[in-house]
Amino acid sequence: MRIQALISLLSDRHIHSGESLAQQLGVSRTAVWKQVRKAQDEGYVIETIRGRGYRLLSSVDLLEKEAVLAGLAPELRSAVHLTVLDEVDSTNAEVLRRWPDAGSAMPVCLADCQTAGRGRRGHAWQSPKGENLYLSLGLTFHGGFALLDGLSLVLGVAVADTLEQLGATNVGLKWPNDIFIGERKLGGILVELQGELQEGVVQVIVGIGVNVHMTRAELVDQPWTSLAAAFPDRSWVRNQLAAALIQAVQACTSVFARQGFHAFRPAWQARDIHFGKSLRARQGQLEGVGAGIDDAGNYLLRTDDGLVPVRSGEISLRVVS
DSSP states (O other): OOHHHHHHHHTTOOOBOHHHHHHHHTSOHHHHHHHHHHHHHTTOOEEEETTTEEEEOSOOOOOOHHHHHHTSOHHHHTTEEEEEEEEESOHHHHHHHHHHHHTTSEEEEEEEEESSOBOGGGOBOOOOTTTSEEEEEEEEEESOGGGGTTHHHHHHHHHHHHHHHTTOOSEEEETTTEEEETTEEEEEEEEEEEEEEETTEEEEEEEEEEOSSOOOOTTOOSOBOOHHHHOTTSOOOHHHHHHHHHHHHHHHHHHHHHHOGGGTHHHHHTTBTTTTSEEEETTTTEEEEEEEEOTTSOEEEEETTEEEEEOTTSOOOEEOO
16 A cells, blocks of 8 residues: 555545544555555544544645646647656656557656656755655657757756746746746756667757745755745645656747747746856856856856857856855
8 A cells, every 4th residue: 555545545634533544445444554654654644533533734745747737728628648647766767668668659757756756967856755846858859969969958948937827936947947936946847868769860858846835955055945935825736846847847848849949038037146246156267247148058258358159068157155
């Protein structure tokens, strides 16, 4: 029996007897008791009421495949091969594993937690259970690698637009792939090129991480926030957010494939959190003032020698204090 199955039954926050839970889950009452204890160890607050049963006191936001699919436009549901997992090493890695089974559909993976989530340049991505959104999608582009300049920036615009449509405000973008609320990081995007299937046909895995309910992150070494922390008056539902992001990625990459990055450049520049700030790049060897991005998605620094592009493979930008 999975803990998530138990929590799903308790999520109405009513009292459920051990006997009724055992019947619905197809296990013994002893097994229910053990799973309740295990769920409590994982942080769920479950009240044990003598002679009556169990009641969940924690607020929960469960990931459910059918709820995500229901949030998609009807024509997109059949075009998506969706996997929803309790736990996975990495949603990007899972998309790669499941891609052969997806056929012509877009492989998409959601997980309640990741044990080996990855960020840019090999950094670990903190992925606690039940709190955030970990979403990966497999995309196919026709036209070769040259077509993909600026893709991570395009995806940043799609994520920012989606969050604002759902009620977030002051969403900013940090080049090349971070999502900010004010001066605090909310999420990030990881783009991994998989190579050419055949001449001019390129596979790309896109990972999107968004802090939704997270309240603690001892291992994160920079200012951060979550949707619930930044906008406590709104109700944030991970299934709804996932469906909205899947639709946004599908729509924006379709435009990107036809029109290229220039169609998104103004929208990205309007959210640039570094514009006009004194910045340092290339391990401190280059300093200048943030001047936006060029047509290829490189970041521009205004220096004494003019505009100098910083490419995404180089050291990240840092604000000079």
